Amino acid sequence: xxxxxxxxxxxxxxxxxxxxxxxxxxxxxxxxxxxxxxxxxxxxxxxxxxxxxxxxxxxxxxxxxxxxxxxxxxxxxxxxxxxxxxxxxxxxxxxxxxxxxxxxxxxxxxxxxxxxxxxxxxxxxxxxxxxxxxxxxxxxxxxxxxxxxxxxxxxxxxxxxxxxxxxxxxxxxxxxxxxxxxxxxxxxxxxxxxxxxxxxxxxxxxxxxxxxxxxxxxxxxxxxxxxxxxxxxxxxxxxxxxxxxxxxxxxxxxxxxxxxxxxxxxxxxxxxxxxxxxxxxxxxxxxxxxxxxxxxxxxxxxxxxxxxxxxxxxxxxxxxxxxxxxxxxxxxxxxxxxxxxxxxxxxxxxxxxxxxxxxxxxxxxxxxxxxxxxxxxxxxxxxxxxxxxxxxxxxxxxxxxxx
Numbered sequence: 001x002x003x004x005x006x007x008x009x010x011x012x013x014x015x016x017x018x019x020x021x022x023x024x025x026x027x028x029x030x031x032x033x034x035x036x037x038x039x040x041x042x043x044x045x046x047x048x049x050x051x052x053x054x055x056x057x058x059x060x061x062x063x064x065x066x067x068x069x070x071x072x073x074x075x076x077x078x079x080x081x082x083x084x085x086x087x088x089x090x091x092x093x094x095x096x097x098x099x100x101x102x103x104x105x106x107x108x109x110x111x112x113x114x115x116x117x118x119x120x121x122x123x124x125x126x127x128x129x130x131x132x133x134x135x136x137x138x139x140x141x142x143x144x145x146x147x148x149x150x151x152x153x154x155x156x157x158x159x160x161x162x163x164x165x166x167x168x169x170x171x172x173x174x175x176x177x178x179x180x181x182x183x184x185x186x187x188x189x190x191x192x193x194x195x196x197x198x199x200x201x202x203x204x205x206x207x208x209x210x211x212x213x214x215x216x217x218x219x220x221x222x223x224x225x226x227x228x229x230x231x232x233x234x235x236x237x238x239x240x241x242x243x244x245x246x247x248x249x250x251x252x253x254x255x256x257x258x259x260x261x262x263x264x265x266x267x268x269x270x271x272x273x274x275x276x277x278x279x280x281x282x283x284x285x286x287x288x289x290x291x292x293x294x295x296x297x298x299x300x301x302x303x304x305x306x307x308x309x310x311x312x313x314x315x316x317x318x319x320x321x322x323x324x325x326x327x328x329x330x331x332x333x334x335x336x337x338x339x340x341x342x343x344x345x346x347x348x349x350x351x352x353x354x355x356x357x358x359x360x361x362x363x364x365x366x367x368x369x370x371x372x373x374x375x376x377x378x379x380x381x382x383x384x385x386x387x388x389x390x391x392x393x394x395x396x397x398x399x400x401x402x403x
Contacts (some may be wrong), residue, residue: 036287037387040104040112041119045388046283047100048076048116051320052389053281054100058319059311060394065222065272067401069309069393071200071348073120077131078196080113081149081157082341085133085194085334091325098320110152117153120383120390124258127390130175130183130199133157134168136192139335157334163187168197172347176201180349185310193342194331202350202381202391205257209356210234213304219398220375222272229398230304231374232352236360237300240293241371247277252371253293254300257357259384263289264302270375272396277378286380287387297361298369302352307393307401310347317344350391 037046052072060068076099083099086092096102106112121127133149135141137159150156160167165184172183179201188195210232217231240253248268255261263286265277317326329340381391395401 036284040106040108041116041386043104043106044109044112044116045383045386046287047104048073048113049283049286049382049387049389050100050103051076051098052392053283054098054320055313055316056281056392057278058316059313060278061275061319064275065396067307067309067394067396069307069348069350069391070346071127071129071198071202071391072389073117074129074131074198074200075196075313075344075346077113077117077129077153078133078198078344080110081131081133081153081155082194082196082331084110084149084152085145085331087332088330091328091330094322094325098317098322098325114153116386116388119386120388122258124205125260125383125390126203126205126256126258128176128179128201130172130180130197131155132171132197134188134195134197135159135334136188136194136339137161138192139337139339141335142333145334160188163190172197172199175199176349179203180347183310183347184345189342191340191342192337193340194334195342196344198345199347200349200391202348204260204262204350204352204381206354206356207255207257208234208238208358208360210237210300210302210354211360213354217301218374219303220270221397222270222376227397227399232302232304232354233300234360235299236297236362238295238297238360239300239371240290241296241298241369242289242293247280249277250371251289251293252298252300253290256381260390261290261382261384263380263382264373265378266371266373267376272376274376274378274394278394281380283387283389286382286389290382290384296369298371301370301372301374303373303395303398304354305350305352305395305398305401308347308349309393310345313344313346314341317341348391350393 037043083095132155146157169183172180180199212233214230216228219227219229243250250266252264253261376396378394
C-alpha cells in the first residue's frame with residue numbers, strides 16, 4: 001500500500017562528509033504492482049502479521065507514551081484454536097476476519113498455520129511460544145472439541161479450576177524453556193467461561209556480534225531528564241538502512257541468525273507518540289522495506305533489551321471488529337452450556353545478547369555513518385522466510401523493562 005510512497009532520502013552522515021549523502025527515488029514508482037505473498041505459508045505469514053499490527057495499534061493507542069510489547073503469532077494460534085469451537089459459520093467468519101484469514105481463501109487453513117508455527121519455532125530462530133485454551137471445570141465439555149484441537153495443533157484444551165494458577169503457570173514455563181515465569185498473577189475469572197492463554201519468549205541471536213556491551217549511554221525521553229542505560233556498540237556494523245520522510249524516521253534492518261531480522265524505526269525527534277508510524281505498519285509495507293532498504297556499514301548503538309510484559313488482551317478485541325462476536329459468542333462445539341470468552345492473557349519475555357557468530361569486517365577506514373538508538377523507538381522481529389511477525393514493541397522508557 002505504501003510501495004510507491006516510501007521515499008528513502010538520505011542517511012545521517014558525519015558533518016565532515018556531507019557529500020556522501022545518498023538519494024534513492026521513490027521505490028517502485030514506475031513498476032506495476034507485484035504480488036508479494038505467493039505461497040500458502042507466506043500468505044498465512046502476512047495474515048498473522050496484519051492481525052498483529054492491528055492488535056498492536058489497539059494496545060498502543062490506550063496509552064501513546066507507554067512501553068508496549070506483543071508476540072502476535074502466539075495470540076493468533078490460541079484464537080484459531082478457539083475458532084474450532086464456533087458452531088455457526090457466521091460466528092467463525094467474524095473471528096476469521098479479525099484474524100485476517102478471510103484474505104487467504106485457504107481450504108487447508110489449519111494445516112498451513114500449523115506448518116507456519118512449526119517453521120518459526122525451529123531451533124536457532126530463538127522463539128518459543130505457548131498457546132492453549134483453558135476451560136472452567138464446571139462446564140460440561142464436549143470431547144470432540146478437545147480431541148479436534150489436540151489432533152490439529154498437538155495441544156489439548158484443558159479444564160482447570162479458576163483459582164488454580166500453578167497448573168497454568170507451570171505449563172507456560174515448560175513450553176517456553178522456563179523463561180516465561182509466573183504467567184498468571186491472579187486467578188482466572190470465577191464465572192464459567194473460556195480463557196485464552198498465549199505467551200512467548202524470544203532471545204535474539206545476531207549474525208554479527210557487538211564488540212562492546214553494557215556501556216552506560218544517554219537515552220533521551222519525551223519528557224523528563226535523560227536516562228543512563230546499558231548499550232551495545234559496534235563500528236562497521238552491516239545493516240540495511242533508509243529514511244522515510246513521510247514518517248519522519250530512520251529505518252534499519254539488522255540481520256539475525258536463521259533468517260530472522262530486526263527492524264528498528266527511530267523517529268527523527270524525541271517523541272513517545274508514534275501514532276503515524278504505527279498506523280503505517282502492514283505486512284506489505286514491511287515486505288517492501290525488506291526489498292528497498294540499502295546495505296550500509298554503520299557505527300551502531302543499541303539499548304540492551306531485557307524485558308517482560310503482560311496484559312489481558314480481551315478488551316482490545318472489540319477494536320478489531322469483534323464486539324458482536326464477544327456479545328453473542330456461539331461456542332456450542334465446546335459445551336452445551338452457554339459460555340463466554342472471559343480472558344485473553346498474554347505475556348512476553350525477550351532478551352538481546354551482544355554475541356553473534358561472526359565479527360564485523362575489518363576495514364582500514366571506519367564508517368562515518370552512525371545509527372544511535374538513543375530515544376524512544378519502535379521495533380519488530382520478523383521471520384524472513386515466511387514474512388511472519390514474531391515480535392513487536394514500542395520502547396518509550398527503557399527503565400523498568402529488566403526481567
